[in-house]
Amino acid sequence: MKKQNRLGSRLLIGLMFLFLYAPILLLIVFSFNAGDSSAVWKGFSLHWYARLFQNRLIMESVYTTLLVSLLATAIATVAGTFAAIGLYSLGRKRREALLMVNNIPMMNADIVTGVSLCLFFVAFFQGWGSFARWFNSVQGVVELPDRLVLGFSTLLLAHVAFNIPYVILNVAPKLRQMDRNLMDAAQDLGCTWMRAFWQVMLPEIKPGIVSGALIAFTMSIDDFIISYFTAGSASSTLAMTIYGMTKKRVTPEINAVSTLLFLSVLVLLVLSNLKEVRAEARERLGAARKPSALERARLKFAEPRFKWVRRGTAGVLACAFIFTVAALAHATGSRPVVNVCSWGEYIDEDLITQFEEETGIRVNYQTAESNEALYSLLKSGGADYDVVVPSDYMIGRLIAEDMLEPLDYSQIPNFDLIDQRFRNLSYDPDNLYTVPYTWGTLGIIYNTAMVEEEITSWSALYDGKYAGNVLLINNSRDAIGEALLYLGYSVNTTDEAEIREAYELVADANRRGVFQGRVMDEVFQKMEGGNAAIATYYAGDYLSMLENNEDLAFVIPEEGSNWFVDAMCMLKDAPHQREAHMWINFIASTQANLANMDYIWYASPNREALERYPAYYEELYGEELDPELYEIMAAPAETLERCEAYLNLPAKTLSLYNTLWTQLGTD
Amino acid sequence: MSKELIRLADCVMAFDDEVVLDKINLSIRDKEFLTLLGPSGCGKTTTLRIIGGFQTPTSGDVLFDGVRINAVPPHKRTINTVFQKYALFPHLNVYENIAFGLRIPKTDGKGNRVKLPEEEIDQRVMEMLEIVNLKGFEKRRTTQLSGGQQQRVAIARALVNRPKVLLLDEPLGALDLKLRKDMQNELKRIQKAMEITFVYVTHDQEEALAMSDTVVVMDAGRIQQIGSPEDIYNEPQNAFVADFIGESNIIDGIMRADGVVEIFNRRFQCLDGGFDRDEAVDVVIRPEDVDIVPEDQGQLKGTVTSVTFKGMQYDIIVDFYGFKWLIQTTDLSPVGSRIGIKIDPDGIHVMKKSEYSGMFGDYSSYSEEYEEISDASLDPEEEDSGDEE
Numbered sequence A: 001m002k003k004q005n006r007l008g009s010r011l012l013i014g015l016m017f018l019f020l021y022a023p024i025l026l027l028i029v030f031s032f033n034a035g036d037s038s039a040v041w042k043g044f045s046l047h048w049y050a051r052l053f054q055n056r057l058i059m060e061s062v063y064t065t066l067l068v069s070l071l072a073t074a075i076a077t078v079a080g081t082f083a084a085i086g087l088y089s090l091g092r093k094r095r096e097a098l099l100m101v102n103n104i105p106m107m108n109a110d111i112v113t114g115v116s117l118c119l120f121f122v123a124f125f126q127g128w129g130s131f132a133r134w135f136n137s138v139q140g141v142v143e144l145p146d147r148l149v150l151g152f153s154t155l156l157l158a159h160v161a162f163n164i165p166y167v168i169l170n171v172a173p174k175l176r177q178m179d180r181n182l183m184d185a186a187q188d189l190g191c192t193w194m195r196a197f198w199q200v201m202l203p204e205i206k207p208g209i210v211s212g213a214l215i216a217f218t219m220s221i222d223d224f225i226i227s228y229f230t231a232g233s234a235s236s237t238l239a240m241t242i243y244g245m246t247k248k249r250v251t252p253e254i255n256a257v258s259t260l261l262f263l264s265v266l267v268l269l270v271l272s273n274l275k276e277v278r279a280e281a282r283e284r285l286g287a288a289r290k291p292s293a294l295e296r297a298r299l300k301f302a303e304p305r306f307k308w309v310r311r312g313t314a315g316v317l318a319c320a321f322i323f324t325v326a327a328l329a330h331a332t333g334s335r336p337v338v339n340v341c342s343w344g345e346y347i348d349e350d351l352i353t354q355f356e357e358e359t360g361i362r363v364n365y366q367t368a369e370s371n372e373a374l375y376s377l378l379k380s381g382g383a384d385y386d387v388v389v390p391s392d393y394m395i396g397r398l399i400a401e402d403m404l405e406p407l408d409y410s411q412i413p414n415f416d417l418i419d420q421r422f423r424n425l426s427y428d429p430d431n432l433y434t435v436p437y438t439w440g441t442l443g444i445i446y447n448t449a450m451v452e453e454e455i456t457s458w459s460a461l462y463d464g465k466y467a468g469n470v471l472l473i474n475n476s477r478d479a480i481g482e483a484l485l486y487l488g489y490s491v492n493t494t495d496e497a498e499i500r501e502a503y504e505l506v507a508d509a510n511r512r513g514v515f516q517g518r519v520m521d522e523v524f525q526k527m528e529g530g531n532a533a534i535a536t537y538y539a540g541d542y543l544s545m546l547e548n549n550e551d552l553a554f555v556i557p558e559e560g561s562n563w564f565v566d567a568m569c570m571l572k573d574a575p576h577q578r579e580a581h582m583w584i585n586f587i588a589s590t591q592a593n594l595a596n597m598d599y600i601w602y603a604s605p606n607r608e609a610l611e612r613y614p615a616y617y618e619e620l621y622g623e624e625l626d627p628e629l630y631e632i633m634a635a636p637a638e639t640l641e642r643c644e645a646y647l648n649l650p651a652k653t654l655s656l657y658n659t660l661w662t663q664l665g666t667d
Numbered sequence B: 001m002s003k004e005l006i007r008l009a010d011c012v013m014a015f016d017d018e019v020v021l022d023k024i025n026l027s028i029r030d031k032e033f034l035t036l037l038g039p040s041g042c043g044k045t046t047t048l049r050i051i052g053g054f055q056t057p058t059s060g061d062v063l064f065d066g067v068r069i070n071a072v073p074p075h076k077r078t079i080n081t082v083f084q085k086y087a088l089f090p091h092l093n094v095y096e097n098i099a100f101g102l103r104i105p106k107t108d109g110k111g112n113r114v115k116l117p118e119e120e121i122d123q124r125v126m127e128m129l130e131i132v133n134l135k136g137f138e139k140r141r142t143t144q145l146s147g148g149q150q151q152r153v154a155i156a157r158a159l160v161n162r163p164k165v166l167l168l169d170e171p172l173g174a175l176d177l178k179l180r181k182d183m184q185n186e187l188k189r190i191q192k193a194m195e196i197t198f199v200y201v202t203h204d205q206e207e208a209l210a211m212s213d214t215v216v217v218m219d220a221g222r223i224q225q226i227g228s229p230e231d232i233y234n235e236p237q238n239a240f241v242a243d244f245i246g247e248s249n250i251i252d253g254i255m256r257a258d259g260v261v262e263i264f265n266r267r268f269q270c271l272d273g274g275f276d277r278d279e280a281v282d283v284v285i286r287p288e289d290v291d292i293v294p295e296d297q298g299q300l301k302g303t304v305t306s307v308t309f310k311g312m313q314y315d316i317i318v319d320f321y322g323f324k325w326l327i328q329t330t331d332l333s334p335v336g337s338r339i340g341i342k343i344d345p346d347g348i349h350v351m352k353k354s355e356y357s358g359m360f361g362d363y364s365s366y367s368e369e370y371e372e373i374s375d376a377s378l379d380p381e382e383e384d385s386g387d388e389e
Helices: A002-030 A047-054 A056-088 A092-107 A110-138 A152-177 A181-188 A193-222 A225-230 A238-245 A252-288 A293-302 A304-334 A350-359 A371-380 A392-400 A413-417 A476-487 A496-511 A522-528 A539-546 A577-588 A590-600 A607-621 A627-633 A637-642 A651-666 B044-052 B094-099 B118-131 B147-159 B177-194 B205-211 B229-234 B239-244 B363-374
Strands: A337-343 A362-368 A434-447 A470-473 A515-519 A534-538 A552-555 A563-571 B004-015 B018-029 B033-037 B059-064 B079-082 B165-169 B197-202 B214-219 B222-227 B249-257 B260-263 B266-269 B279-285 B290-293 B300-309 B314-320 B323-329 B338-343 B348-352
Touching: A002 A252, A047 A056, A047 A252, A056 A092, A056 A152, A056 A193, A056 A238, A092 A152, A110 A152, A110 A225, A152 A193, A152 A225, A181 A193, A181 B079, A193 A252, A225 A238, A238 A252, A238 A362, A337 A577, A350 A362, A350 A577, A350 A590, A362 A371, A371 A392, A392 A563, A413 A577, A413 A607, A434 A476, A434 A522, A434 A539, A434 A577, A470 A476, A470 A496, A470 A522, A476 A496, A476 A651, A496 A651, A515 A522, A522 A534, A522 A539, A534 A539, A539 A552, A539 A627, A563 A577, A577 A590, A590 A607, A607 A627, B004 B044, B004 B197, B018 B044, B018 B197, B018 B222, B033 B044, B033 B205, B044 B079, B044 B165, B044 B197, B079 B147, B094 B118, B094 B147, B118 B147, B118 B177, B147 B165, B147 B177, B177 B197, B177 B205, B197 B205, B205 B229, B214 B229, B214 B239, B222 B229, B222 B239, B239 B249, B239 B279, B239 B348, B249 B323, B260 B279, B290 B323
Parallel strands: A337 A362, A470 A515, A470 A534, B033 B197, B033 B214, B079 B165, B165 B197
Antiparallel strands: A434 A534, A434 A552, A434 A563, B004 B018, B004 B059, B214 B222, B249 B260, B249 B279, B260 B266, B279 B348, B290 B338, B300 B314, B300 B338, B314 B323
16 A cells, blocks of 8 residues: 555656656757757757857857856856845844845846836936937047947846846855854954955855855856847847747757757756765765865865965966957957848858958847837837848838938949839838848648648638638738638728728637637647648748648638738948948848748849749759749749738727737637 | 053943943953953943954943054954854864964064964964863864864964953853863963963853952943952942842841841841941842851741752751741751841841842742853843844
8 A cells, every 4th residue: 555655656756757857858859850840850960969059140149148147147246245245244124124125136027127127228328328418519538429229238237137136145044154253253363354254254155155156157048038128139148049049930959059058057056066965075074084186186276385376377367368358349349240130040141151251240140039029129229230121011110100211222232133023112112211131922831631622712711621720820910911811801901890800700710719729930830740730821931841741732822812021121320331231232132142042931032033043942952943832932923913012000900900919819 | 460451431332222331441450360240131242342342332442551442453453352152263174273363464563564484383373282282183173173172272263363362252151061160270270371361251150250350240231340259249239249149138228327237127237337327228148148046046037938958058948027038058957947047247248229129139039030040051142133043
């Protein structure tokens, strides 16, 4: 009976651990997948780890992450330690109140901390701007910069701010355990306070400081939300980069980098625990144990006669560190730079390297998550991008709100290569602000192994024939747009009755349980793994899915669909306008468009590139490009005629969309 | 008598609104063993910390050799301290603990920073180890030592710096009774050998009487009496001192004339004088100064209500007219028997009435009071409440 119980409890523990660790194990296993799917195993390979180290976006963010974590940890450890000591010299009541205050930021939601820090920085920058302009106007000796933006320094400050409480929390118990008379005793024997601190207090509270620093470092490396709001456009931490990459899909590359991140945090934790265990063992064994060779060496080194050697080593290390940081800062500071914000997995990264080598301009390439996220980031004033790549309707909105700078097309000769079809589009009728980047169509993707017939109409989404196996796109414009098309209305209608009718169609299907869920990026896994039969998504992404599941088919329904353009534009008052023009011109070139088309499977607006792509493909892979695939990637003119572009809708209509979309969740 | 070394003049210490020391005036002579004695919270540790430099008095002066040192930090005073729980440095071994003070560079007369040569440090540490009987313990970790050994390391660590004054804050409080007795002798021996001033804080009156040249009795932030152990015991100045030092019966009396005091409406001969005629006074009678006689020969007559065997003597409680006395005697008088007592004139001490009058004396509350006073484990005073552990 008892034995059975034990078996049962072991099973329960086993299940608990499985639940905790299975997702991580799965991620680690799939980081070694030879294929690029997260659902289908195609054999063992280290390919993605190799790719990882060639991915400059990831490597740059690793560098930023390490630098910000190390610096923030160092500063927070010093500040937090002294703060804890200060707290302990206060009376009990005040100390406890302050420790309470110290604990609040740790329990506070990260998002609140992040947003408030962002607001604080932006408000400070505005105040500083007015002060600097006034200061510069009254004297000419010192020129203060009047335009500060979020960047590495604000990221660092934010990390220091959220790290300090962890250090205090770890140092405080050590101070509490310490005999308060120790410091008195040291001073009594002739030490100044500082000397007593170094010689007596520091050795006593060192374990607390070390574990505080380790936890702060782990927190820094881990942090996403606070960094996201304070890093601005110029820097991106690893977590932010990973998040940007997942916008499209969880690639095995992300699995690989996550595996490495998981392992390094694990190593840090094990290290800090081992240290404690060893310290306890030493306490127990006392002098009975002979010191190991390493410890003897360390003890010898600690003897007073080696003091100068110790000091020298520490000095050299400190100088080297400062020098490296300064050199890096100098190197990045003096080179011309262009800040670009695009979407995740939306460029062949070799192009960035190539541009940098050709021009000597450093490209600071960041990614945003959606048009709406980009818009709010720009509105908050925290970003200082030069070039952004929004979609058509968002460009219309940015122009309407005077947030874009007109381009000087004389500096962009490659604009001539852009097909006439993609010029003077409704969002920029006189083509003053934009150079198209890619274009594509929205359509239905379905699994031919699960759907017998050929799908030709949007009705497949609503008729309930595949109830429970349809994925609704989680984006109000597309989801309601599809229903409008099915009903025969324009996707840009402002007629409330029409929009409500379309919404009712979607809501009714939702009530009948037709939809398995509302998805954006999960669509990749779901469709590739055969977990859903029908979904709607973009043509380029369909082509990526096809590589992992050959049963998938794509159709632009007979009622027509949406076709979209993403275009490069320059933001108002961009700080690096010359470099921005050079970048736009470079990306508009035929060669760059060919490389991008091959990498991201989205069609190019460059006439030459579009025509030459099949030949380019054949040359590259030694096989002919399936003309059907090419047609899906770059829809022919007659298909495009059935499609409609999104226009920027009036505010009233936008808010109707919002209201209805929110309502769908509760309907 | 040797010259004065330290003087506290009108020292007041107040935390927020709480006055911990109230106008303390104290003179400490060179090479004397002075004890600050009092119950928890009387201000004795605060006085010690003011001398050590860990606290600055709110008002008043601290003089060292005639020089005001209120603002001199601890590390610049030629005073060292032995702390309550020893405060040994846990990360250093015995040798390094003792050498700690010697390794700190000192500023010489010309303003140069001077360090002691390693040979001298070694010689002085070894010398101290010998004095405190800890030879062969150099490499031990302090956590591996017994309480008494730690205590001696703490003393050696302080004395190795050759201070003019050694402050000891309840140094024997954590030791068991036998070890405490040994260490009392040891400390006295060291003080004589080193020829320096000891300022010793304790709440244990026996310890104070056994070791000190001068005893300073404190209560409620004020000095109650300063004197030699004999003076303090034999001529307590008020009911508090009489009660705190040794056992005593404190009785209301009326001074009828010089040398004549009236207790329980009976006149007794005494040696005290200088009071107003018919002045109300406190009368102290030590339990061992009372002679038991047959009932009919007694100056006072009472009933034995309790007997406790104490080894050397019996402690008996006798009820006189409803007031209970403690009497120590070698002869057994059984509970319930009627006895008489006689008191010699030198066994009667007359004191002026004070704020403490009426607070002590009746041994009907004997048990509680007796235990409270003799409880050595009572938590000594601490500025910050002892919630830290």
